[in-house]
Amino acid sequence: MKLLLLEDDDLLAESLAESLKDNGYLVDLAASLKAAKSLMATEHYELAILDVGLPDGSGLDLLAQWRRQKRDTPILILTARDTWEDKVVGLETGADDYLTKPFHEAELMARLKALLRRQSGQLSQVITLNGVSLDEAGQRVCLEGETWRSLTATEFRLLRYLMLHPDRIHSKEQLLEQLYALDQDAAAPNLVEVYVARLRRYLGKSVIQTRRGQGYFFASH
Numbered sequence: 514m515k516l517l518l519l520e521d522d523d524l525l526a527e528s529l530a531e532s533l534k535d536n537g538y539l540v541d542l543a544a545s546l547k548a549a550k551s552l553m554a555t556e557h558y559e560l561a562i563l564d565v566g567l568p569d570g571s572g573l574d575l576l577a578q579w580r581r582q583k584r585d586t587p588i589l590i591l592t593a594r595d596t597w598e599d600k601v602v603g604l605e606t607g608a609d610d611y612l613t614k615p616f617h618e619a620e621l622m623a624r625l626k627a628l629l630r631r632q633s634g635q636l637s638q639v640i641t642l643n644g645v646s647l648d649e650a651g652q653r654v655c656l657e658g659e660t661w662r663s664l665t666a667t668e669f670r671l672l673r674y675l676m677l678h679p680d681r682i683h684s685k686e687q688l689l690e691q692l693y694a695l696d697q698d699a700a701a702p703n704l705v706e707v708y709v710a711r712l713r714r715y716l717g718k719s720v721i722q723t724r725r726g727q728g729y730f731f732a733s734h
């Protein structure tokens with residue numbers, strides 16, 4: 514699951530990106546409005562985290578522009594501006610949540626998970642579909658009536674993305690974008706085949722299906 518982080522404090526951005534990766538997310542970093550606009554125009558993000566005070570303008574202006582463009586990407590504002598008036602302005606501009614600095618990492622992760630569950634229609638940290646249960650907090654999976662199995666970070670990201678977008682065909686290229694961030698070395702498309710094969714060994718072949726020449730999809734029933 515890929516997120517956009519707009520933050521001009523390099524140390525905070527790098528630290529936060531590492532924490533997000535440890536929690537199973539991929540992160541693209543932007544330090545300016547210009548960079549964020551460019552990334553949002555070419556990449557698909559499940560959620561964006563925005564600072565407000567940036568070198569080339571206000572994150573609120575960018576947020577307002579995205580909402581005028583009918584972008585429904587969940588947005589969490591992460592800023593040092595902590596008055597109630599600032600929070601009201603941020604939320605009324607179109608933010609889905611507002612968290613002030615300094616913050617506790619656990620609270621940020623909990624808020625992100627809540628936003629993503631709301632976006633996907635999931636009400637629990639356990640996603641259950643077609644007899645498969647995925648525990649987001651524990652990064653583990655189980656079939657109905659069986660024991661939990663731990664997943665690697667990449668297995669978890671791939672399965673979570675497929676389960677949050679069931680019955681939708683995803684090309685290998687689209688799945689690679691969700692598995693690897695822009696700043697990582699390019700990955701071979703056959704890596705998707707490798708990880709799909711691993712998941713099929715755990716879950717069976719009928720759950721993750723292949724549409725020849727198009728890609729893969731998670732069957733909801």
